[in-house]
Amino acid sequence: MKKHLRLLLFLQLTVLFVSAQDSSKVVRKGFIPKDKLFELLYVPFDVPAGTTEIRVKERYDKMKVNVLNMGIYDANGYQDAAGFRGWSGGAKKEFFIAEASASTGYIAGNINAGTWNILVYPSTIAPEGLSWTLEITLVPGKQQKIVEGKPAAVQLNTIAGWYRGDLHMHTLHSDGRRTTDELVAEAKAKKLDYIISTEHNTNAANLNWGRYDSKDLLIINGEEVTSTRYGHWNAIGLDAKTVVDWRYKPEDGIIGKYVGRVHQDGGLAIINHPFYDKGDKTFKFDEKEFDGIEIWNGEWNVLNALALKWWDESLRKGVKKIAIGASDTHIASGSPNNLGRPQTVVFAKGLSKNAILEGIKKGRVYIAAGDSVSLQLTVNSAGKTYGIGDQLPKNTAADVHLTVKGCKNTVLMVIGDKGLISSHQLADDVQTIDMKVKPGSSSYIRVEVRKADQTMVALTNPVWL
């Protein structure tokens, strides 16, 4: 009898032991009617202590028409970014988070016990609505060592000069199709001095850029703060652990708080592709809050021309917003958005995060279609030399000197606050132009270089007169 009891106890313990090691599954289902497009839905589930991995599978009907975006918040809550553990938008249908590793776009680390929330929202929806299922697997196990990420080095040198870079790109950490290895290899092959990582709504990539630290490529953290409904903007120059929230509307009037969060890290907020869609202005937040505008996204096209026109109109009103250009690259090649086309060339006191951001903030920036294009614009006035982004003393004569390389068979235009000041045919590969601007005739000059078909080759920010 005693022997039997012992055997029974042993068997019971074995069963308990086995079930403690077994994963448990939680299934949540729902239906979203068409009139709930863009509405955020938080799906809570409990995570018991001892869980070391969470796997999530998302399924919904008409996956070719419907898009159900997805991300996750841990037991620290979803009210702000404190509980943020990853975002994949519409790019993934499943992901995992474990203590030592996670899917791209998601953040490994402590699986805290308590209520977690999966955030879903539809960005396109069929007329008959959308039925969804979330299958959540909770895996218990032995606690693993939490490995801290290694963010990128923030300073490579203190040599002042013009540095070429790309301010907008995606990898597998959001909806890009290449790995971080592939992106870095391509940036080096294209001889870029710096790149800014800007995944949609996640800082997962930023936590580990340090593995690519080298002497010749600076990697700066950023995020493309992405609201499908109200527009995209780049937060550039973030600390690796910062994630900037995107869950608010223009009418909430709180965009300034989030731009302020970027400034707090020493970063800048740039409006991205403001005319992204079919030529309508898709950016709905208050422009006043932003430092700059991406007026050149990928290959030059009609939407870029609209963004340029918008920027030019605001310049004429005296609004100083920095114009930048970037590729918005998602795939390796053969796309209008190839890495390094265009590139933003910045005068910086060194190749460091702070110096590059300071250069951009001061408008010491021009945009070039590629690495073969370079442009020097200096203005002499009252015995001093000024450059792009500088302010001359008011009402002084301006002797303008331009040197342009790699712009054969193009037209260079000097433009002021009343439009075209002068235009110059560039027949040679290297060309210099000297001209004078009368005191008081314009509050700034800026330069555009275009091909005969109006395609942009280079474009500067203003020198303020």
Ligand SMILES: [Zn+2]
């Ligand atoms: Zn975008």
Ligand SMILES: [Zn+2]
């Ligand atoms: Zn983008």
